[in-house]
Amino acid sequence: MPAIKLVGILLAGIGTLAIYSFLYRENKFYRLFEHVFIGVGVGIGVIETTRRFLIPELLQPLYVKGLAGLAVSRVVPGMVSPFGVSGAFVSRIAQDAWQPAEFLWLVPAVIGSLYYTIYSRRYNWLARLVIGLGIGAAGGAAFEGIFTEMLPQIYSAFRPIVVFEMKTGGIDWGMSLINVIMTVSMICTMLYFIFTIDRKKIYLERAASTGRLLMMISFGAIFGATVTARMALVIERIQYLTGDWAQAVFYSFYQVFGW
Amino acid sequence: MTIRRDIGALVDWWSRFRDDPRAELRRLPGALRRFPKALLLWLGGLDRRIIYLLTALALIIPLSCELMYAPPRMAQAEKLFDFIEGMKERDERSLVLVSVDWGPQTRSELEPATLAVIKHCMYSRVPVVVMTLVYAAQGFTVEIPREAIDAVEKARRDAGLPEDEVKVVYGRDWINIGYQLGSVNAVRGIASDLPSQVSTDVNGTPLSDFPIMRDVANADDFGLMVEITGYVGFANMWLQWFKKEKPVYISLACTSVSVPESYAYLDSGQFVGLLEGMPGAAGYDRKLEETLGIPHAEKTYRAMTQQMFGQALVVILVVLGNLAYVVGRRVKEAA
C-alpha cells in the first residue's frame, strides 16, 4: 500500500472517531477536527474551481488564443514555428493562434468581479447587479424547467376510476382501487391547502380533514424512509472503521513494530 | 448524571444484600411485581449516551457475527433491471448514461446502487457512459467501474466464457467522461450538443477516438439515463433539462429520504425505474445474482442485515419510549 494512501486512511479513521466523540460530549478534539474539515473543504472548493473553471474557461483561452496567439501571429502567421527549443510550444499555439474574440470573455469576468464591491460601503450596490443577473437567469429559466416537470404530473393525475384488463376485458379491481385512492388523496390534500374557498360546507371540511389524515400516512412514509437513510450513514462509517481502517492500523503496526 | 445515580443505587442494594440477605430475599416478590413499572420509569430517564451506545452495538454486532441475509425483492428496482435487459431488443439506441451525482454524505446508499447499475450494463453488453456533475464524485467515477469490471469479468469467467469474451473493454463497453462543470448548463449542453460540451474523456483523449462515442450527438442518442443522486434538485434538473427532440428515458437511484417524493415521478412515467436507497440497490443486486449469476456485493448484503438490526432497535425504542411516557405520566398524576 502506498504510504500516502495509508496516511489518508489512518487520518480518516482518527477523524471519524474524533467526530463521534461529540456524542459523548462537546470537546476540543471534536472542534479541532471539525475546523480542519471546514478548512480543507473550502480549500478543495477553491482548487477545484481553479482547475475546472478558471484555467480551462478563462485563463487558458485568453493566454493561448489571445495573448500568446497574438504574439505568434505577428511573427509567424499561420506557420509551423521555426523557433528551435520552443518550437513545439509555438507550433501548438499557432494552430489556433490569435482569436481576438476570446478577449470578449473578459466581459463576464469583469461582471463577476463586481461582486467584490460587496466589501465597499459606497459601491456595494454594484454587487447586486451580479446577484440580480443570477436571479433573473433563474427566473427566466424557471419557465422551461417547471413546465417540463409539472405538466406530466398534471396529466398523469387524470386517471380512469375503472380500469379494464387488456386481455379478458374484465375489471381490474386492484388497479381501479389504487387509482381511486390516489385521486381521492390528491384532491383531499389540495383541499386542505386551499384557504381561499369558504370551508363552511361540511363536506369540504370533511374532505380537508381526510386530506390531513392521508398526509400523515405520507409523512409516516417519509419518517420510515428517513430512518433507513440515517442508519445507512452510520453503517457506512462502521464498515469503514472495522474494514479499511482496522486493516490500515494493523498494517502500520506490522510495518513499524514488526507484529 | 443518571449513570452515576444508577450505579450508586446498585452499590447500595449490594451492601444491603450483604448485611441481611434474607430480608432482601423476602422483599423479592414485591420487588419483582414492581419491576416492570420501575424499569419503564428508569427507561424514561435514560441517558442519551446509552441510546447512542445501543445504536452502535445494534450495528456492530451483526457485522462482527458475520451475519448476512438476502434482502427482499424491490419491485421498482426490478423495473429498471427489466428495462436495461430489454434495451437491446427494443431499439437501436442502447447507450446508457450514468451520472454519479453524490458525495460522501450519501455514499452508503448510493455507492451500492451505482455499482449495481454499472455491473448490469457491463455484463449485458449495454454500452455505458459514466460522468458526474459533482467534483466530490470524481474518484468514484474511476473506482466504482473498476470494481464492477472485476465482478463482471469474474462472473463471465465462472460462466465458462472464452477469454476474449470475458474482458470489458474501455472505449467500447464503457467510457468515463469525468466531471462536467456547470450543473444545469452541463446537462443541457450534453442534451443539445454533446461534442461541443464534452470534447475528451477523463484522460484527455478525444471522444472521437472511442467507438462507443462515435455518432453520439445529443440526448436522442441515449437509450436510458440513470441519475444517481443524494442532492436536492439534481433529479429534477435532469428531468427538466435532459431532452432534445425525442423523450429520453430517465431512471433514478436516490437516497431513502427522497423515496416517497420520487414515487410521484415514477407513477407519472417520468422515471422508468427507481432504486430506493440501500434497499433498492440490494434488491437490484439480488436480481442480478438470481437472473444473470453476477455475485452480489457482500458489503451491500451485510449493510442490509445491519439495517435490519438498527431499525428493529428504532421500533423497540419507540414502543418503550411511549410506554415509559405513559407510566411516567400516571405516576406524576398520582403524585
Next chain:
Amino acid sequence: MSKRRIIAVVTLLGGVYYFLKFFLPPDYGGRALESQWANVSRFWRVMGSVMIGLGVINIFRVYGRKVVKKAREWPESIALLLAFMGTIAVGLVDVLKTVDVSTFTGVQAAQAAEPSAFTSIYWDVMFNGVLMSFGAAIFSLLGFYITQAAFRAFRVRSFEAALIMASAVFIMLGALPMPVLSDVLPEWLGGIRTWLLTGVNVGVQRAVLVGSLAAGLIMAVRMWFSLDRGGAMADGGGGLR
C-alpha cells in the same frame, strides 16, 4: 435612472435568453437561440469562476479576526486556516501536475487507456482522508440522533401520530431482509409498503408537488420582474435609492 431601477433592468435582462429560447418557435429564432447555449453557459461559468476570491477573503475575515482578537475557538481557527492554506498549496501542486504547461491546457497528455485512480497527497489525504471521511462522519451523527429522537420525541398521543407510526413501520419493514419471519409473516404484508407508496403517498406527494411547482413559477415571475422586495432588492444598508 435610480440604482434600484438599474438593478431591476439587469435582473430582467438576465432571464431574457432562457425565456425567449423556450417560448419562441424553433423556426422563428428558437433554434438559433438554442445553438448559442454553449456560449451562454460559458458566460455563467466564467462569471462564477472569478468569484472564488470571495471564499478566500471571507474565510480570512471570519477566522483571521478570531485569531487576531483571540476570540472563542481561536486555536481551532488557526488549525482551520492552516488546513485551508495547506490544501491550497498541495492542491496547486496537483493542478500544475495535471495542467499541460506548454499550452496551459487543463488536461493530461492523450492516452486511450482506462482511467486509473488518482494518487497524490491532495487526493489521498485531503480529498479522501479529510473531505470524504469527515463529511461522512459528521452526517452520520444524524443516525444516532434519529434513534434518540425515536425514543424521546415520538409520542403516539393522537390518531394522526398513530397513523404516522403505523405507516413508518410498514415502510421500514417492507424493505428489510426477513430471515426468520418470512415464513411466519403473510405474503401481503410486504405488499402494503408498495401499496402505501403507490396509492396514498403518490396522491399526497403529487398534490404538494404541483402546488409547490406552481408557487415556484409565481415566485420566479415575481423575482424576475423584481416585484418582490427580497432577492437583489433586499436592502441591508446597501445604499440603494
